[in-house]
Amino acid sequence: MAVHVLAVLAYKEGDRVTSTLLAGSINTNPVMVRRLLLDLQRAKLVETCKGAGSGSRLSRSPGRINLAEVFRAVEDSESFATPNRKPNAACPVGNCIRETLNRIFLSAQNALERDLEKTTLATLLDMVKTSGACGQKKVS
Amino acid sequence: MAVHVLAVLAYKEGDRVTSTLLAGSINTNPVMVRRLLLDLQRAKLVETCKGAGSGSRLSRSPGRINLAEVFRAVEDSESFATPNRKPNAACPVGNCIRETLNRIFLSAQNALERDLEKTTLATLLDMVKTSGACGQKKVS
DNA sequence: ATTTTATGTAATTTCAGTTGTTACATTATT
DNA sequence: AATAATGTAACAACTGAAATTACATAAAAT
Numbered sequence: 356m357a358v359h360v361l362a363v364l365a366y367k368e369g370d371r372v373t374s375t376l377l378a379g380s381i382n383t384n385p386v387m388v389r390r391l392l393l394d395l396q397r398a399k400l401v402e403t404c405k406g407a408g409s410g411s412r413l414s415r416s417p418g419r420i421n422l423a424e425v426f427r428a429v430e431d432s433e434s435f436a437t438p439n440r441k442p443n444a445a446c447p448v449g450n451c452i453r454e455t456l457n458r459i460f461l462s463a464q465n466a467l468e469r470d471l472e473k474t475t476l477a478t479l480l481d482m483v484k485t486s487g488a489c490g491q492k493k494v495s
Numbered sequence: 496m497a498v499h500v501l502a503v504l505a506y507k508e509g510d511r512v513t514s515t516l517l518a519g520s521i522n523t524n525p526v527m528v529r530r531l532l533l534d535l536q537r538a539k540l541v542e543t544c545k546g547a548g549s550g551s552r553l554s555r556s557p558g559r560i561n562l563a564e565v566f567r568a569v570e571d572s573e574s575f576a577t578p579n580r581k582p583n584a585a586c587p588v589g590n591c592i593r594e595t596l597n598r599i600f601l602s603a604q605n606a607l608e609r610d611l612e613k614t615t616l617a618t619l620l621d622m623v624k625t626s627g628a629c630g631q632k633k634v635s
Numbered sequence: 636a637t638t639t640t641a642t643g644t645a646a647t648t649t650c651a652g653t654t655g656t657t658a659c660a661t662t663a664t665t
Numbered sequence: 666a667a668t669a670a671t672g673t674a675a676c677a678a679c680t681g682a683a684a685t686t687a688c689a690t691a692a693a694a695t
Binding site: 456 | 498591594602605606609614623624626
Binding site: 513514526532533543548549 | 638639640641642643644
């Protein structure tokens with residue numbers, strides 16, 4: 356979903372896009388988009404201006420943004436390896452396994468991110484564009 | 496959480512363990528454990544018998560079970576790359592991006608699994624055992 | 636055989652986290 | 666000034682996971 360926003364931004368390269376327009380594009384409401392944009396701003400992936408006629412745009416060219424960065428920008432909100440289960444006393448494995456698993460998952464997540472690094476927003480957009488016959492309609 | 500169950504099973508190697516005991520160990524209820532065990536049975540990671548004095552045990556030695564297998568056994572239930580967002584028409588990127596992202600995430604997930612393959616249940620257990628000072632109490 | 640112990644599974648409820656909505660202050664442009 | 670946009674908080678609605686309950690079934694123990 357974060358990727359989707361960035362893809363739209365990349366699509367209209369350079370232009371400032373309002374959160375309302377983005378929201379319509381990914382079929383949600385402006386507030387959700389703005390919340391997401393805050394993460395992306397923190398990660399220095401987008402620049403947002405307030406005021407009339409403003410909006411957001413990529414802060415770098417799509418070729419210089421890879422998906423691992425995007426993943427990291429939002430990983431807290433969309434994390435996956437969060438066991439979020441309360442540790443249980445009185446179990447010899449239960450006590451320490453959490454910490455050990457964290458280390459293992461961290462390594463696995465690194466592997467995942469290294470793979471995501473291979474794809475930039477620009478190549479993603481190319482893939483989407485050339486991915487054959489999707490019912491293409493003009494955007495509003 | 497699936498890993499946790501298997502770790503306990505590995506801990507009492509060979510013994511049959513009831514779902515009730517496992518549930519207490521990971522601090523949940525027996526039904527959750529049984530549902531999880533069904534996945535693990537399908538993946539041929541555990542063997543379960545009904546009847547009095549029965550329960551589950553690993554179907555292989557912990558050294559021959561790696562974490563990628565565990566991940567795959569439960570990935571449908573605990574999947575992470577599920578954008579679960581309805582596709583939205585009338586957006587040129589929105590239409591095709593789903594499918595493209597799926598391909599990319601599949602690759603990333605492969606990378607993740609290849610990393611998980613490096614760790615077996617046995618090494619995990621070793622790590623837990625030697626991971627220093629955790630308040631160890633005897634299990635019930 | 637009957638009782639006991641355990642799994643398999645469905646139906647329902649409970650709970651938490653996410654998402655959506657509304658509202659409004661703030662800021663920049665026109 | 667007036668307008669158009671973001672930032673942000675408060676709250677409602679929704680969704681999905683987990684817990685609970687219940688019961689049928691199967692295997693073992695007696």
